[in-house]
Amino acid sequence: MENIAKQCQEEVFFSEQERDALYKTIFNRRDVRGQFKSDPIPDEVLSRVLHAAHHAPSVGFMQPWNFVIVRSKEVKKKVHKAFLQANEDAANMFDDERSKVYRSLKLEGILESPLNICITCDRSRTGPVVLGRTAVKSMDTYSSVCAVQNLWLAARAEGLGVGWVSIIKQEELQEALAIPKDIIPIAYLCVGYVSDFFKKPELESAGWLKRLPLEELVYLDQWQGTDNIERNSLVSKIAADAGIAQRY
Amino acid sequence: MENIAKQCQEEVFFSEQERDALYKTIFNRRDVRGQFKSDPIPDEVLSRVLHAAHHAPSVGFMQPWNFVIVRSKEVKKKVHKAFLQANEDAANMFDDERSKVYRSLKLEGILESPLNICITCDRSRTGPVVLGRTAVKSMDTYSSVCAVQNLWLAARAEGLGVGWVSIIKQEELQEALAIPKDIIPIAYLCVGYVSDFFKKPELESAGWLKRLPLEELVYLDQWQGTDNIERNSLVSKIAADAGIAQRY
Numbered sequence: 001m002e003n004i005a006k007q008c009q010e011e012v013f014f015s016e017q018e019r020d021a022l023y024k025t026i027f028n029r030r031d032v033r034g035q036f037k038s039d040p041i042p043d044e045v046l047s048r049v050l051h052a053a054h055h056a057p058s059v060g061f062m063q064p065w066n067f068v069i070v071r072s073k074e075v076k077k078k079v080h081k082a083f084l085q086a087n088e089d090a091a092n093m094f095d096d097e098r099s100k101v102y103r104s105l106k107l108e109g110i111l112e113s114p115l116n117i118c119i120t121c122d123r124s125r126t127g128p129v130v131l132g133r134t135a136v137k138s139m140d141t142y143s144s145v146c147a148v149q150n151l152w153l154a155a156r157a158e159g160l161g162v163g164w165v166s167i168i169k170q171e172e173l174q175e176a177l178a179i180p181k182d183i184i185p186i187a188y189l190c191v192g193y194v195s196d197f198f199k200k201p202e203l204e205s206a207g208w209l210k211r212l213p214l215e216e217l218v219y220l221d222q223w224q225g226t227d228n229i230e231r232n233s234l235v236s237k238i239a240a241d242a243g244i245a246q247r248y
Numbered sequence: 249m250e251n252i253a254k255q256c257q258e259e260v261f262f263s264e265q266e267r268d269a270l271y272k273t274i275f276n277r278r279d280v281r282g283q284f285k286s287d288p289i290p291d292e293v294l295s296r297v298l299h300a301a302h303h304a305p306s307v308g309f310m311q312p313w314n315f316v317i318v319r320s321k322e323v324k325k326k327v328h329k330a331f332l333q334a335n336e337d338a339a340n341m342f343d344d345e346r347s348k349v350y351r352s353l354k355l356e357g358i359l360e361s362p363l364n365i366c367i368t369c370d371r372s373r374t375g376p377v378v379l380g381r382t383a384v385k386s387m388d389t390y391s392s393v394c395a396v397q398n399l400w401l402a403a404r405a406e407g408l409g410v411g412w413v414s415i416i417k418q419e420e421l422q423e424a425l426a427i428p429k430d431i432i433p434i435a436y437l438c439v440g441y442v443s444d445f446f447k448k449p450e451l452e453s454a455g456w457l458k459r460l461p462l463e464e465l466v467y468l469d470q471w472q473g474t475d476n477i478e479r480n481s482l483v484s485k486i487a488a489d490a491g492i493a494q495r496y
Binding site for chain 1: 259260261262265266267269270271272273274275276277279291292294295296298299300302303304305307308309310311313314315316317318319320323334337338341342350353355374377379380381382383384386387389390393394396397398400401402404405406407412414415416417418425426427428431434435444445449451452456457459460462465466467468469470471472473478481482485486488489492493
């Protein structure tokens with residue numbers, strides 16, 4: 001452990017401006033479906049966002065992810081076809097009124113975005129026993145999700161839009177990209193420069209659902225718990241900050 | 249859709265400094281176990297990092313998360329006890345040599361950190377059919393993981409360390425925090441100011457595993473795929489950027 005301690009770095013501090021840049025990225029990140037431009041993404045930009053993804057936390061440092069970059073029109077068309085089928089199945093699961101709204105929403109930009117990225121999880125990387133995955137088996141897939149979120153935020157700061165298309169059966173994605181059966185596709189992302197970013201999440205703007213008041217989602221010490229001075233003080237502060245995203 | 253278009257915002261651009269601040273956060277984020285200080289976290293800081301978490305992407309905008317903030321010593325002790333048991337089980341899963349190293353690692357800071365946060369996933373929030381969850385059932389848990397990663401990055405930019413403790417059986421966590429059986433605990437986080445942050449991930453510094461070369465994890469158009477000019481150009485760029493994290 002001494003050896004480790006020696007490797008501790010000089011403190012890296014964040015200025016208020018740097019902290020605010022992080023919040024600006026988080027609050028202005030959007031799930032983009034319809035504003036993609038065809039402009040190519042330079043390799044140097046793509047490299048940076050992939051390195052950001054690769055520096056996500058991973059359980060037991062197993063780094064279970066791969067990144068399949070899809071530029072081929074043929075491959076995209078296969079994935080798009082799989083989306084259309086899964087989307088038709090999905091539309092039929094809602095009641096009549098909701099189904100009508102559902103069908104009016106644009107939910108992917110597979111063909112319009114210049115590139116797609118599939119982020120996967122290789123559960124057997126580093127062997128059968130993984131430090132930190134012993135009690136909760138899904139920790140490895142969660143690691144790949146952290147890579148997705150890092151990539152998404154890096155992309156936003158680079159001016160790139162990202163849309164996560166989840167309405168595709170995993171087997172069809174595996175087939176289209178020749179991904180082995182034991183590798184889990186975690187996210188299929190459409191990536192590209194955009195004409196503009198939405199001010200609010202698209203489903204919020206479209207009236208599909210409202211943003212929940214954060215203060216109602218926060219408990220102290222126990223689920224739901226009981227009101228007390230400490231909790232009241234915290235939730236009052238949270239409620240007072242409700243407009244925080246609009247300030248960035 | 250016209251109505252939606254009107255709500256599009258004026259372009260929000262990111263300066264190079266802002267983009268670099270995001271990369272600085274991503275590359276300096278650490279999974280903290282041993283450097284917690286007991287200094288309390290002001291409610292205004294806690295509120296900001298929770299709002300950052302609440303602005304994570306969520307499938308169908310369902311926002312399935314709750315945040316149980318744990319400050320009570322009694323509750324922390326229960327969770328710590330559950331960790332000790334799960335950790336003992338885990339240590340026995342490795343072979344002798346690996347088990348010895350495993351036991352030498354500090355894997356949590358439950359009692360030392362001033363607060364713990366449990367982030368959960370309520371799968372039935374917004375009803376049984378969720379837009380975007382129809383083909384991939386685990387999308388809701390992935391949303392809560394995105395909230396974890398947003399919180400983690402926001403905390404880093406605030407100078408707060410975060411450690412994800414995954415070596416606890418979910419049922420014991422549910423019991424300790426009175427979380428209902430149908431709510432999934434996604435992450436149990438230790439949060440606090442720290443004496444210092446590690447330069448590299450702790451498991452990398454301890455020699456548990458090495459960081460994988462990113463260029464070997466990137467494929468073009470198909471899993472593994474074939475070498476071609478396009479792929480070679482991209483992976484060369486990625487390999488040349490291997491030291492990117494050290495520059496921030």
